Amino acid sequence: DAKTTQPPSMDCAEGRAANLPCNHSTISGNEYVYWYRQIHSQGPQYIIHGLKNNETNEMASLIITEDRKSSTLILPHATLRDTAVYYCIVRVGGGNQGGKLIFGQGTELSVKP
Amino acid sequence: GAVVSQHPSRVICKSGTSVKIECRSLDFQATTMFWYRQFPKQSLMLMATSNEGSKATYEQGVEKDKFLINHASLTLSTLTVTSAHPEDSSFYICRIDTMNTEAFFGQGTRLTVV
Numbered sequence: 001d002a003k004t005t006q007p008p009s010m011d012c013a014e015g016r017a018a019n020l021p022c023n024h025s026t027i028s029g030n031e032y033v034y035w036y037r038q039i040h041s042q043g044p045q046y047i048i049h050g051l052k053n054n055e056t057n058e059m060a061s062l063i064i065t066e067d068r069k070s071s072t073l074i075l076p077h078a079t080l081r082d083t084a085v086y087y088c089i090v091r092v093g094g095g096n097q098g099g100k101l102i103f104g105q106g107t108e109l110s111v112k113p
Numbered sequence: 114g115a116v117v118s119q120h121p122s123r124v125i126c127k128s129g130t131s132v133k134i135e136c137r138s139l140d141f142q143a144t145t146m147f148w149y150r151q152f153p154k155q156s157l158m159l160m161a162t163s164n165e166g167s168k169a170t171y172e173q174g175v176e177k178d179k180f181l182i183n184h185a186s187l188t189l190s191t192l193t194v195t196s197a198h199p200e201d202s203s204f205y206i207c208r209i210d211t212m213n214t215e216a217f218f219g220q221g222t223r224l225t226v227v
Contacts, residue, residue: 036218038157041221042220042221043117043219045218046215046218100147101159
């Protein structure tokens with residue numbers, strides 16, 4: 001079973017920041033949080049991942065709470081092309097390589113003009 | 114650029130026939146690949162873990178005799194849906210892990226069994 005909980009859907013205005021929450025209250029100490037997104041009829045696209053520190057790359061920022069029980073993916077300036085289903089995943093099996101990626105239901109983000 | 118190539122992107126087959134889906138690692142050697150299945154309006158479900166040179170590991174409820182996985186080289190894993198039926202119609206996706214920290218997915222294969 002998936003170990004994460006996300007809201008099923010969210011809306012965001014174009015140009016504004018999109019903040020997508022994720023709960024992972026049973027996360028283990030050596031498990032990473034990964035974020036992927038899936039645009040209709042395509043394979044999932046990697047966005048970002050982290051262990052306990054906040055992370056930022058060219059696509060997004062990942063904020064992980066100090067107790068690691070939840071995280072937030074931030075798209076700083078959402079565009080229409082960011083409309084997709086966003087998956088928050090805890091990497092089962094420990095470590096940062098291999099292991100199962102178990103997908104939950106994700107959040108369907110709709111960016112509106 | 115893409116690190117995973119999945120082929121075909123779409124396939125339509127008749128009920129009772131078999132379909133082979135290929136997943137290729139383009140930039141590096143992959144000892145492990147993963148196969149997922151996704152039904153409409155649903156999330157991805159892990160089907161099996163493909164291990165180079167050995168038998169695949171199947172998730173509970175996935176028939177290993179129906180979904181044949183072959184990982185004969187470090188750059189290629191194949192999934193064959195045998196004796197396909199309409200209920201096997203789905204979106205099949207492979208995944209490859211790099212040596213650092215990222216997992217990449219193929220473009221997916223839309224299988225329609227008629």
